[in-house]
Amino acid sequence: MVTFLSGGTGTPKLLDGAAAAFxxxxxxxxxxxxxxxxxxGLFISPDVDTLxxxxxxxxxxxxxxxxxxxxxxxxxxxxxxxxxxxxxxxxQYLPEERQTEGRDIARWRRFSGIxxxxxxxxxxxxxxxxxxxxxxxxxxxxxxxQRLASGFGLTIDLLPMTNDPVASLIHxxxxxxxxxxxxxxxxxxxxxxxxxFRGSSRAEPAPGVLDALDDTVVIGPSNPVTSIGxxxxxPGFGAALNDxxxxxxxxxxxxxxxxxxxxxxxxxxxxxxxxxxxxxxxxFADAFVVDEGDDAEFGKPVxxxxxxxxxRRDAGRVCEAVARAIEAVE
Amino acid sequence: MVTFLSGGTGTPKLLDGAAAAFxxxxxxxxxxxxxxxxxxGLFISPDVDTLxxxxxxxxxxxxxxxxxxxxxxxxxxxxxxxxxxxxxxxxQYLPEERQTEGRDIARWRRFSGIxxxxxxxxxxxxxxxxxxxxxxxxxxxxxxxQRLASGFGLTIDLLPMTNDPVASLIHxxxxxxxxxxxxxxxxxxxxxxxxxFRGSSRAEPAPGVLDALDDTVVIGPSNPVTSIGxxxxxPGFGAALNDxxxxxxxxxxxxxxxxxxxxxxxxxxxxxxxxxxxxxxxxFADAFVVDEGDDAEFGKPVxxxxxxxxxRRDAGRVCEAVARAIEAVE
Numbered sequence: 001m002v003t004f005l006s007g008g009t010g011t012p013k014l015l016d017g018a019a020a021a022f023x024x025x026x027x028x029x030x031x032x033x034x035x036x037x038x039x040x041g042l043f044i045s046p047d048v049d050t051l052x053x054x055x056x057x058x059x060x061x062x063x064x065x066x067x068x069x070x071x072x073x074x075x076x077x078x079x080x081x082x083x084x085x086x087x088x089x090x091x092q093y094l095p096e097e098r099q100t101e102g103r104d105i106a107r108w109r110r111f112s113g114i115x116x117x118x119x120x121x122x123x124x125x126x127x128x129x130x131x132x133x134x135x136x137x138x139x140x141x142x143x144x145x146q147r148l149a150s151g152f153g154l155t156i157d158l159l160p161m162t163n164d165p166v167a168s169l170i171h172x173x174x175x176x177x178x179x180x181x182x183x184x185x186x187x188x189x190x191x192x193x194x195x196x197f198r199g200s201s202r203a204e205p206a207p208g209v210l211d212a213l214d215d216t217v218v219i220g221p222s223n224p225v226t227s228i229g230x231x232x233x234x235p236g237f238g239a240a241l242n243d244x245x246x247x248x249x250x251x252x253x254x255x256x257x258x259x260x261x262x263x264x265x266x267x268x269x270x271x272x273x274x275x276x277x278x279x280x281x282x283x284f285a286d287a288f289v290v291d292e293g294d295d296a297e298f299g300k301p302v303x304x305x306x307x308x309x310x311x312r313r314d315a316g317r318v319c320e321a322v323a324r325a326i327e328a329v330e
Numbered sequence: 331m332v333t334f335l336s337g338g339t340g341t342p343k344l345l346d347g348a349a350a351a352f353x354x355x356x357x358x359x360x361x362x363x364x365x366x367x368x369x370x371g372l373f374i375s376p377d378v379d380t381l382x383x384x385x386x387x388x389x390x391x392x393x394x395x396x397x398x399x400x401x402x403x404x405x406x407x408x409x410x411x412x413x414x415x416x417x418x419x420x421x422q423y424l425p426e427e428r429q430t431e432g433r434d435i436a437r438w439r440r441f442s443g444i445x446x447x448x449x450x451x452x453x454x455x456x457x458x459x460x461x462x463x464x465x466x467x468x469x470x471x472x473x474x475x476q477r478l479a480s481g482f483g484l485t486i487d488l489l490p491m492t493n494d495p496v497a498s499l500i501h502x503x504x505x506x507x508x509x510x511x512x513x514x515x516x517x518x519x520x521x522x523x524x525x526x527f528r529g530s531s532r533a534e535p536a537p538g539v540l541d542a543l544d545d546t547v548v549i550g551p552s553n554p555v556t557s558i559g560x561x562x563x564x565p566g567f568g569a570a571l572n573d574x575x576x577x578x579x580x581x582x583x584x585x586x587x588x589x590x591x592x593x594x595x596x597x598x599x600x601x602x603x604x605x606x607x608x609x610x611x612x613x614f615a616d617a618f619v620v621d622e623g624d625d626a627e628f629g630k631p632v633x634x635x636x637x638x639x640x641x642r643r644d645a646g647r648v649c650e651a652v653a654r655a656i657e658a659v660e
Contacts, residue, residue: 040459041371041466073401077456085460085481094466102432112463122452126407129370130415133442136371136424151415 001215002326003028007227008035008047009064009260010251010309011220012054014322015156017315021323024155028212032222033141033160034168034197034230035179038106039120040113042128043135046180047227048145048160049127056152070121082115089115091181103135107165108198109178117185142206159212161231164203168226169196179226188261192268195225200233205240213240216330218322221251221307224281225265241284247325248285249318250275250307254294287325289318301328331545332656333358337557338365338377339394339590340581340639341550342384344652345486347645351653354485358542362552363471363490364498364527364560365509368436369450370443372458373465376510377557378475378490379457386482400451412445419445421511433465437495438528439508447515472536489542491561494533498556499526509556518591522598525555530563535570543570546656551581551637551648554611555595571614577655578615579648580605580637584624617655619648631658 002022004011006029018027029051036045046065053059053067060068082089092112093099099108111117120128127148134144140163149158168179172190182188205213222228232238255274257263263273271277275296278288287301294304305321308314332352334341336359348357359381366375376395383389383397390398412419422442423429429438441447450458457478464474470493479488498509502520512520535543552558562568585604587593593603601607605626608618617631624634635651638644 040463071401071403071452073403073452074455074459077453078459081456081460081478081481085477087460087464087477092463092467095468098466112467113459114463116459122401122403123407125404125455126411129404129408129443129446130411130417133370133422133444134417136428137422137442138425147415147417148411151411 001026001028003030003212003215003217005030005217005219005222005228005231006047006051007032007222008050010222010227012050012064013309014220014249014315014318015051015054016309016312017317017319020316021319028157028159028215030159030161030209030212030231032227032230033162034166034226036105036109037178037180038110039118040111040116041132042113042125043103043106043132044118044120044128045131045141045145045160048158049124051158052127052145052148052152052154055149055154055156055158058152066119066121067123070123072119073122074125075116075120078113078116087114089117091117091177091185105135105141105163105165108167108169109180118180140206142208157212159208160206161209161237162203162234163206165199166203166230166234167198168230169198171196183261188264192264195229195265195269197230197233200230201235203234205234205236210236210240213237213244216245216247216326217241219246219248219282219285221249221309223251223257223260223262223265224271224278225262225269228281229269238284245326245330246282246285247287247289247322247329248278248282249322250278250288250290250294252294253291253308286329289321289325301325303328331356331358333360333542333545333547335360335547335549335552335558335561336377336381337362337550337552338380340552340557342380342394343639344550344579344645344648345381345384346639346642347647347649350646351649358487358489358545360489360491360539360542360561362557362560363492364496364556366435366439367508367510368440369448370441370446371462372443372455373433373436373462374448374450374458375461375471375475375490378488379454381488382457382475382478382482382484385479385484385486385488388482396449396451397453400453402449403452404455405446405450408443408446417444419447421447421507421515435465435471435493435495438497438499439510448510470536472538487542489538490536491539491567492533492564493536495529496533496560496564497528498560499528501526513591518594522594525559525595525599527560527563530560531565533564535564535566540566540570543567543574546575546577546660547571548652549576549578549612549615551579551639553581553587553590553592553595554601554608555592555599558611559599568614575656575660576612576615577617577619577652577659578608578612579652580608580618580620580624582624583621583638616659619651619655631655633658
């Protein structure tokens with residue numbers, strides 16, 4: 001049994017090749033929920049959805065989010081209406097007092113649906129409506145995720161990291177913004193002063209998570225700060241990783257992150273924005289998988305391969321390196 | 331100046347011909363909101379929307395609700411997902427404690443979005459998302475309605491009857507159900523024991539409504555019980571009608587209602603399910619417009635014409651009869 005910790009792009013790309021080294025019924029994936037938001041009343045769980053759509057064969061693999069071939073009729077109409085009515089676009093937080101009302105899980109990250117600042121496809125939207133309505137009738141995010149995963153035909157076991165609200169908030173000189181505003185609306189441009197995982201100190205690992213962390217853990221090439229960081233901020237999560245075998249796949253090719261603002265975010269939390277910084281970010285890691293051109297030293301076992309993942313074959317190659325790294329330390 | 335009281339079909343049909351007798355900038359329409367619901371977190375105001383889409387030239391005139399040519403991608407996907415996940419369809423109320431949480435206006439009529447029991451088009455949905463987000467940032471339904479009406483190019487003045495929650499609940503031998511469940515999901519079939527307008531005793535007429543009721547009032551051929559009844563249940567509304575000129579257009583051709591369950595609902599509230607019953611339902615009416623084949627007697631002025639409205643010309647003819655009735659009593 002092996003458990004992957006996943007954000008929304010790097011680790012899903014790696015999981016494309018998991019079958020090269022692991023049987024699907026041995027694989028559990030724990031997904032980040034720090035970048036979940038409520039948008040126009042819908043609870044959206046982007047990293048969970050990427051994994052569901054990937055497992056269900058529906059993922060838009062150009063963007064690594066959303067459903068391939070999806071239409072955007074409602075989304076486009078939201079812009080038409082906002083224009084007609086003279087309403088501004090861009091991320092708009094609901095009023096302060098609304099941030100902590102109603103469904104708990106959406107705290108501190110509630111956005112207006114006016115001129116919807118994230119592009120939500122029409123089929124994709126139906127997933128969010130169904131999820132939100134299941135939450136509203138009292139199911140946990142774990143229950144909802146497992147329902148959807150099974151409905152979409154996933155063979156792996158998919159768990160959200162927690163059923164409690166954890167909001168990844170980015171502090172910048174222009175003020176605080178949720179990660180989705182930082183990334184989607186501002187392209188990761190603002191200077192990052194600090195990263196806060198609001199709610200995490202009172203959050204608990206979701207049911208099944210601590211059990212899954214008893215198995216060998218693979219941290220995929222996801223952003224250590226905003227994809228894996230929210231998990232590590234939950235009490236008990238880091239301790240569980242200390243007690244098991246952990247292999248971390250570098251999300252860096254030298255000083256460059258594969259995707260997303262990993263480098264910049266690492267600097268903001270005082271970690272080296274490169275493979276070396278992984279040792280700081282993941283002190284519990286027993287082995288690392290890094291690029292063959294990367295001469296980082298960790299004083300721990302290292303597997304080297306070409307870690308760029310452009311297709312399933314690349315993913316398989318990296319997963320084989322992961323399996324070798326596990327073998328070296330178990 | 332003339333003020334129409336409107337539900338979702340009969341009076342909008344009549345308004346199609348308003349220009350034959352009234353200038354658009356002299357017309358105010360007060361819309362029923364008793365059949366508004368929250369569905370999958372979206373606040374939906376069906377009668378208001380029919381009037382907005384009609385005024386904006388977008389209405390689906392086959393159904394007299396929704397936007398013509400609209401697609402239903404999200405709606406269809408909601409069914410696909412519910413099937414895949416094994417979730418039941420049909421109207422599903424949110425849990426009891428959720429009915430009175432969060433935005434006040436949606437009280438007692440909150441439905442799950444799972445396999446969405448009302449068909450919401452994709453562009454239509456964008457209207458509901460925008461409305462809901464405007465409500466969530468603190469605007470009243472009046473403000474939201476006027477924004478949308480102006481954005482969609484309406485020339486008439488459109489007001490919701492109240493900014494407070496009023497829920498039209500139908501008591502049947504099988505239990506209580508919201509009007510939309512009774513009508514959309516059960517086709518108006520269940521036996522009606524009683525009709526309740528929950529919240530109305532504490533509701534206030536929306537800003538502008540009492541002023542509009544100072545003008546001559548036309549009650550269109552809408553359902554007296556569930557379209558006009560919710561308005562009459564609001565304190566102050568009936569008194570205002572007592573003090574002004576009121577002309578009521580019969581929604582009955584003999585014993586038959588034009589559309590909808592008007593006859594059955596009239597019986598449930600102990601009114602004659604025919605033109606005669608209008609005198610009971612509208613004691614404040616000063617004159618009536620009834621069908622030329624209808625020999626009902628009211629002891630009040632009556633204009634007779636062919637009141638079936640199949641097109642704009644029919645609507646114009648009935649509006650001319652309304653104008654004559656007003657002239658007869660003012």
